[in-house]
Amino acid sequence: MTAYDPNNIFAKIIRGVLPCERVFEDEHTLAFMDIMPQGDGHVLVxxxxxxxxxxxxxxAVLGPLMVTVQRLAKGVKAAFGADGVTIMQFNESSAGQTVFHIHVHVIPRWNDVPLRGHTGEMADPELLRTQADKIRRTIGFVGFTG
Structure with a gap:
């Protein structure tokens, strides 16, 4: 197996070297808006x-990760009035993983609304900020900005 690269984009976000629109953070996990979302409210944990x-x-890492995933799944579903939530996690490039740091996609879903493709097109930062505010209020992560 290939060694972990501490300079991957998510490691840099965790260290504060690169910015993100934070939605939630605790001792073990960080959740932030996906800048190339496949749906409104797409969060990465x-x-x-x-x-x-x-x-x-x-x-030992997986338990706290899944606790945060569950919290965010409930939060995005409520914040956006979604019908359901898609949870995705990819392992290695052949399975679709493009950033090699453990992460989980949490995407609110609506009946009859297809998941957008992963086009590489970046979302408007102000839209992501507005969506993040909505989620933060819903999960009780108030007083936190970006």
Whole structure:
């Protein structure tokens, strides 16, 4: 298995080297808006520990990660009045992983609204900020901005 690269984009976001629109943070995890969303309210939840993906993660990391995923899934569903939530997690490039730091996609979904493709097109930062505010209020992560 390939070694973990501490200079991947999510590791830089965790360290504060690169910006993100933070939605939630605790000792073990960070959740932020996906800048290339496949749907309104698309959030990424990352473990703060150094792992490429689920295959090499310390099992102790997975519990706190999934607790945050559940919190964000409930939050985005409520914040956007969604019918459901898609949770996705990819492991290695053949499975669609493009950033090699363990992360989970949380995307609110509506009946008869297809998931947008991963086009590489970046969303408007102000739209992401507005969506993040909505989610932060819903999950009780108030007083936090960007």
């Amino acid at each position: 990352v473990a703060k520990s150094a792992s490429r993906n689920l295959l090499d993660a310390d099992p």
